[in-house]
Amino acid sequence: MTSTSRSSTPSLQYCSKTVDDVVSELTTDLSKGLTNTADITYRRSIYGINELTHDDDENLVLKFFATFYGDPLILLLVGSAVISFVMGNIDDAISITVAVFIVVTVGFVQEYRSEKSLDALTKLVPAEAHLTRNGLTETVLASMLVPGDLVHFSVGDRVPADVRLVEAVHLAIDESNLTGELNPVHKSVEPLDENKGNSISDRASIAFMGTLVRDGHGTGIVIGTGHNTAFGQVFEMLSDIEKPKTPLQHSMDKLGKDLSLYSFVIIGIICLIGVIQGRSWLDMFQISVSLAVAAIPEGLPIIVTVTLALGVLRMAKKRAIVKRLPSVETLGSVNVICSDKTGTLTQNHMTASKLWTPSMNDNYLILDKNSTHSGELTADIRTVLEVGNICNNARFSTEKDKFVGNPTDIALVEALSQFQLEDIRGTRQRLNELPFSSTRKYMAVTSHQGDISKSEVFAKGAVERILKLSNTFINQNGTTQKLTEENRKFIIEMSNVLALDGLRILAFAKGKGSFEDGVEPSGLSFCGLMGISDPPRPSVSKSIAKLIKGGVHVIMITGDSESTAVNIAKSIGMPINDVSKSVMIGEKLDQMSEEAISEAIQFVSIFARTSPEHKVSIVKALQRRGDIVAMTGDGVNDAPALKLADIGISMGNMGTDVAKEAADMVLTDDDFSTILSAIQEGKGIFYNIQNFLTFQLSTSIAALSLIAISTFLKLPNPLNPMQILWINILMDGPPAQSLGVEPVDEEVMNRPPRSRQDKILTLALLKRCVRSALIIVFGTIFCYVREIKDNVITSRDTTMTFTCFVFFDMFNALTCRNNTKSIFSLGLENSFFNLAVGCSLLAQMAVIYVGFLQRIFQTEALSFHDILFLLCISSSVFWIDEAFKYYKRYNMQFQSSV
Ligand SMILES: Nc1ncnc2c1ncn2[C@@H]1O[C@H](COP(=O)(O)OP(=O)(O)OP(=O)(O)O)[C@@H](O)[C@H]1O
Numbered sequence: 040m041t042s043t044s045r046s047s048t049p050s051l052q053y054c055s056k057t058v059d060d061v062v063s064e065l066t067t068d069l070s071k072g073l074t075n076t077a078d079i080t081y082r083r084s085i086y087g088i089n090e091l092t093h094d095d096d097e098n099l100v101l102k103f104f105a106t107f108y109g110d111p112l113i114l115l116l117v118g119s120a121v122i123s124f125v126m127g128n129i130d131d132a133i134s135i136t137v138a139v140f141i142v143v144t145v146g147f148v149q150e151y152r153s154e155k156s157l158d159a160l161t162k163l164v165p166a167e168a169h170l171t172r173n174g175l176t177e178t179v180l181a182s183m184l185v186p187g188d189l190v191h192f193s194v195g196d197r198v199p200a201d202v203r204l205v206e207a208v209h210l211a212i213d214e215s216n217l218t219g220e221l222n223p224v225h226k227s228v229e230p231l232d233e234n235k236g237n238s239i240s241d242r243a244s245i246a247f248m249g250t251l252v253r254d255g256h257g258t259g260i261v262i263g264t265g266h267n268t269a270f271g272q273v274f275e276m277l278s279d280i281e282k283p284k285t286p287l288q289h290s291m292d293k294l295g296k297d298l299s300l301y302s303f304v305i306i307g308i309i310c311l312i313g314v315i316q317g318r319s320w321l322d323m324f325q326i327s328v329s330l331a332v333a334a335i336p337e338g339l340p341i342i343v344t345v346t347l348a349l350g351v352l353r354m355a356k357k358r359a360i361v362k363r364l365p366s367v368e369t370l371g372s373v374n375v376i377c378s379d380k381t382g383t384l385t386q387n388h389m390t391a392s393k394l395w396t397p398s399m400n401d402n403y404l405i406l407d408k409n410s411t412h413s414g415e416l417t418a419d420i421r422t423v424l425e426v427g428n429i430c431n432n433a434r435f436s437t438e439k440d441k442f443v444g445n446p447t448d449i450a451l452v453e454a455l456s457q458f459q460l461e462d463i464r465g466t467r468q469r470l471n472e473l474p475f476s477s478t479r480k481y482m483a484v485t486s487h488q489g490d491i492s493k494s495e496v497f498a499k500g501a502v503e504r505i506l507k508l509s510n511t512f513i514n515q516n517g518t519t520q521k522l523t524e525e526n527r528k529f530i531i532e533m534s535n536v537l538a539l540d541g542l543r544i545l546a547f548a549k550g551k552g553s554f555e556d557g558v559e560p561s562g563l564s565f566c567g568l569m570g571i572s573d574p575p576r577p578s579v580s581k582s583i584a585k586l587i588k589g590g591v592h593v594i595m596i597t598g599d600s601e602s603t604a605v606n607i608a609k610s611i612g613m614p615i616n617d618v619s620k621s622v623m624i625g626e627k628l629d630q631m632s633e634e635a636i637s638e639a640i641q642f643v644s645i646f647a648r649t650s651p652e653h654k655v656s657i658v659k660a661l662q663r664r665g666d667i668v669a670m671t672g673d674g675v676n677d678a679p680a681l682k683l684a685d686i687g688i689s690m691g692n693m694g695t696d697v698a699k700e701a702a703d704m705v706l707t708d709d710d711f712s713t714i715l716s717a718i719q720e721g722k723g724i725f726y727n728i729q730n731f732l733t734f735q736l737s738t739s740i741a742a743l744s745l746i747a748i749s750t751f752l753k754l755p756n757p758l759n760p761m762q763i764l765w766i767n768i769l770m771d772g773p774p775a776q777s778l779g780v781e782p783v784d785e786e787v788m789n790r791p792p793r794s795r796q797d798k799i800l801t802l803a804l805l806k807r808c809v810r811s812a813l814i815i816v817f818g819t820i821f822c823y824v825r826e827i828k829d830n831v832i833t834s835r836d837t838t839m840t841f842t843c844f845v846f847f848d849m850f851n852a853l854t855c856r857n858n859t860k861s862i863f864s865l866g867l868e869n870s871f872f873n874l875a876v877g878c879s880l881l882a883q884m885a886v887i888y889v890g891f892l893q894r895i896f897q898t899e900a901l902s903f904h905d906i907l908f909l910l911c912i913s914s915s916v917f918w919i920d921e922a923f924k925y926y927k928r929y930n931m932q933f934q935s936s937v
């Protein structure tokens with residue numbers, strides 16, 4: 040890249056300036072950020088919102104006319120109208136033109152709606168930023184940033200705008216999406232030499248929007264936003280790339296093509312026979328083309344897309360954000376959910392509730408939040424609390440008036456007040472820290488009270504880990520004593536006793552001296568244990584029961600100990616029959632081959648003492664068995680497993696940007712139960728798609744057969760082209776669409792997960808289509824033949840036939856709302872359906888009774904008695920289907936009771 044092409048970009052302009060220059064040029068402040076609200080508003084008015092959007096000012100009118108010449112069938116129809124006109128058949132010409140216009144408009148509106156709902160999807164996961172303004176730091180939407188803003192980012196974050204760094208601690212950034220460079224780039228605040236920085240990858244003092252923080256943390260001043268960023272310019276190039284279609288959309292496209300082919304063959308035959316019989320070729324041509332328009336489900340792919348997109352929006356309301364449409368389909372097939380324990384199954388609200396020191400033997404102290412325990416404060420208890428206080432990263436937020444940070448850490452500082460102890464971190468200096476990580480499972484610090492030579496080490500974490508670091512323990516008198524094998528065993532035993540209520544267990548140790556950076560401490564003295572409670576979320580047990588009923592295997596994955604995990608699992612109703620088979624420890628996974636894990640995993644419900652890396656082996660083992668796996672995760676290290684899983688789920692509150700991006704679905708409330716709602720929705724959407732498919736196919740088959748049969752029987756055509764086009768609107772338009780938004784029936788969870796190979800077009804579905812089509816055809820022909828007994832064909836005859844068919848179709852739509860349940864038990868819940876069918880019926884009445892429309896559709900007014908008669912005949916399709924449903928339900932009950 041040359042400097043000329045980038046000379047205007049802020050990142051080139053600022054990369055060689057000093058921090059002070061940047062601060063003064065952008066009139067901002069290194070500690071407070073921007074302070075003047077009017078100034079911020081002004082900047083936004085100049086630089087715009089920090090977002091990358093397409094300017095979508097396509098001309099709607101042009102687009103509308105594009106649909107005319109985009110569809111050869113519509114062109115043929117318009118052509119035939121012109122021919123009619125030339126041949127002096129003005130009425131026909133006008134009628135066909137108006138009908139075509141209506142068809143195209145309905146199609147256009149649907150397509151437009153589908154685009155709008157797809158657009159809405161891209162706004163579901165907004166980018167966030169940590170912003171300091173006026174000295175206050177908050178998490179805000181990245182879109183509100185303006186040049187001059189002071190932003191912070193750390194491991195796992197996406198950089199929210201182009202920024203000039205003013206602080207960089209171990210900062211390494213993955214710029215692969217911008218430059219293709221796979222290795223993280225180390226950043227610094229030093230300005231570049233004037234003549235350097237021509238290439239984006241050289242600009243070490245800049246962090247670019249959309250790149251990913253891999254290590255350390257940093258602070259920067261925003262210099263470029265939105266399209267004015269390096270990423271913004273790449274985005275312009277990318278924006279034309281089309282989104283890939285979902286498997287369902289693909290199979291619908293294929294189905295559409297197949298159906299078109301069949302219809303063309305049948306219509307060709309009809310046309311041929313008609314002409315051989317000596318009918319007018321223009322008539323036959325117009326009928327055939329309208330029939331082709333009607334029989335071809337051109338609305339099918341659009342309806343599928345809209346159904347999926349609306350489903351996603353509905354799920355978002357239930358706090359599950361699905362990021363890609365294909366995931367909706369996969370959700371219905373999920374048969375294993377691997378869930379984190381902390382924060383997903385539990386509330387992540389931790390309270391210290393038990394305490395044990397070696398001097399208590401097999402007793403322990405129960406901590407009650409509401410009472411003071413200062414009377415019980417012995418020297419060894421004080422030591423435990425002190426370690427928990429000093430080896431702690433929770434900090435007090437004056438803004439929120441409470442401690443913030445790691446929930447375990449918070450529980451430990453909050454416990455101090457029960458013993459009327461103060462937070463003593465202010466009186467000490469920390470020399471170094473070995474931070475807690477899910478892999479290390481403990482945290483250690485070196486700290487002193489002003490005299491470095493009297494430094495001490497404080498450590499807390501999982502019992503086994505802390506015991507490994509210790510060779511003595513602190514006894515009753517406050518003196519240290521050697522840790523024997525028996526002591527170690529007893530401590531582990533006591534930790535299991537404390538864990539009986541599902542408490543998370545923390546061990547504490549301290550020692551003299553210090554430890555080197557990056558080296559584990561050793562020779563510590565074990566001080567005691569604490570049990571920390573984190574109650575399950577209230578709705579979790581219900582959700583688990585429903586999932587199990589729906590054939591979904593729930594697996595808990597936790598970094599906590601086996602006993603903690605088992606007790607929590609029992610309390611939320613996970614079936615643990617045989618602990619030796621149902622529980623597996625992370626370490627064991629490391630020793631097993633992929634095949635062996637696959638074998639063993641079908642009985643496992645709990646993985647304890649795992650680190651995030653184990654999740655990949657777990658997903659692989661499950662997928663090897665053919666399972667469709669949903670996996671939750673929130674950390675940077677969870678990303679590979681989230682990507683690998685069929686449905687990666689990340690947490691909206693706790694999750695890092697990396698996890699959210701790797702995931703297919705984000706739970707905005709972090710709650711396990713939300714996964715159940717999403718699976719329910721996913722399953723329901725699939726059935727809805729089957730339902731409107733049934734409706735469309737049966738109408739299409741009925742329309743084709745009706746014309747074919749009457750041609751074979753040498754009857755005059757029962758429907759004219761305009762009427763056929765009208766029917767097309769019903770079957771491809773709103774009534775069909777409304778079947779896609781049928782509210783999801785709770786009962787879907789009683790059906791097993793769908794196999795991935797399952798076709799959407801099942802034999803049962805086809806049978807139902809053919810059955811309904813037959814009823815419609817025979818009913819309509821019966822009505823037609825009854826009308827033309829007098830051997831002259833009048834517009835009354837076709838009006839009766841036409842209305843009969845339309846009524847049939849509406850009753851058919853009604854019964855297609857569900858394929859097992861009676862409509863009487865469903866009620867009139869689907870208001871979109873009620874509206875669509877209600878309006879269709881009204882429109883049908885207008886077509887029969889309004890003079891102007893009568894001329895176009897060649898209809899005439901029917902009597903009340905006629906309408907009643909038609910309703911009676913056409914409702915047969917509904918009653919017969921209800922009877923079949925009843926029979927099916929009866930059979931199922933019978934089978935399940937045997
Ligand atoms: N802040 C902390 N400092 C020291 N040790 C901790 C801390 N938090 C947890 N531990 C210890 O590490 C163990 C594992 O915790 P970890 O955070 O890895 O579990 P997790 O994977 O987050 O939990 P889950 O998988 O249930 O969501 C705990 O049992 C506890 O002993």
Ligand SMILES: [Ca+2]
Binds near residue numbers: 332334335336337
């Ligand atoms: Ca059609």
